[in-house]
Every structure is written in C-alpha cells, then in structure tokens.
Amino acid sequence: GAVVSQHPSRVICKSGTSVKIECRSLDFQATTMFWYRQFPKQSLMLMATSNEGSKATYEQGVEKDKFLINHASLTLSTLTVTSAHPEDSSFYICSATDRGNEKLFFGSGTQLSVL
C-alpha cells in the first residue's frame, strides 16, 4: 500500500514556542491530506482538510490561526502548532489520499508534549 511518512514522531517543546509537523506521501501524489488529533484512549478527531495549492478547511472549533496548515506540493503538507500550550499536548496524525481514491493512508503520528 501507499506510504505516508510523518515527522517528527515525538517532540517536546516549551510553552509559547511553535512546532512544525511534516506529512509526506512517499509513492503517490496526495491531492488531499487530513490532519487529526487524538487524546489518550480517545478516537481520532478531524482538525482540517488540506488540498494542494489551496487554503485548508478547518473543522468547527479548530483555530486556524493556531494550527497553520500548508499543502504547497502534492507530496507534502505541514501542520504548525503556533504558541503551543500544555493543552495542545496530543497525538497528531496525518492522512493522505490520491486522486479519486477513497482509501486513506495514515502517517505514524506525532506525539506533542508541551511543557
């Protein structure tokens, strides 16, 4: 199956700093990428949808100025958590799909810990 690479796998940062998470499709062109957030023992919650070359669409309740998403190429999307606070600590997961394919492929996730 298609491979989605996500980096870093784990990051610890100080409160007030910004953190960038990368999501890459390695062997296919990802026209659409999704970013999810997952708290311990809970399900995945969709944060936003990013389409290559256009602005991301955010789900209700997700602050677009805090969670900056860039999808500048067909193989790369980034999520930047700006001015991170302890409540932003979570597991962030990206997924990607290629044209016309409903099946989503997920990255390995990024565990963010804000001190």
Add this chain to the structure above:
Amino acid sequence: GESVGLHLPTLSVQEGDNSIINCAYSNSASDYFIWYKQESGKGPQFIIDIRSNMDKRQGQRVTVLLNKTVKHLSLQIAATQPGDSAVYFCAENGAAGNKLTFGGGTRVLVKP
C-alpha cells in the same frame, strides 16, 4: 450530528479464539466503511473496507459484515493472535471530500 459509535470499549479474547468487534453508524447516507487497527503510539493501519452494496467481505483472517437495515458493522478476526492486540476503529466515509468519521474504538486484548 451524524456519528459512528462502538458498543464495546474493551474486548478480551483468548489466543486462538475468534474476535468480533461491533460498530453502529447513524448516517444512512454512508456508502463506504473501513476498519482500522491502531497500535500504541502509531497511526491507524488499514485492515479492510466494504461498500454499501455489499453485505460481507473477507480478507486474510478478517471478515467485515455490513447490515444496512440496522446500520451495523462488524469486524471478525479469526484465530486471534497476540499481534492482534490493538485498538480497532470503524470509520465511515459518508461526508463529502473523503472525510472519515471515526467510531470511539475498541481495545482488543489477546490473552495467551
């Protein structure tokens, strides 16, 4: 709003036995369903999918059953192995734009 939910949060199963994980969905417009397996600290891994024009689909050691009448989805794992221990999520792709809605998850614990 529409949602996908699970009946059992934790399932303990003896190694070698069969496992059945259930999922209820409420979006009658959903036409594509997927089961994912998530191990601790990792992203979801695709297991099997099924479209609404099918009632059953089989993979390697896994079978997905879809009952559209009662909006119920199940995943059956045959001869459960220790490596099957994980959290299993059902998801439906009824929304526009390939958005997936995930159920709450069921943790499967395989006892040796």
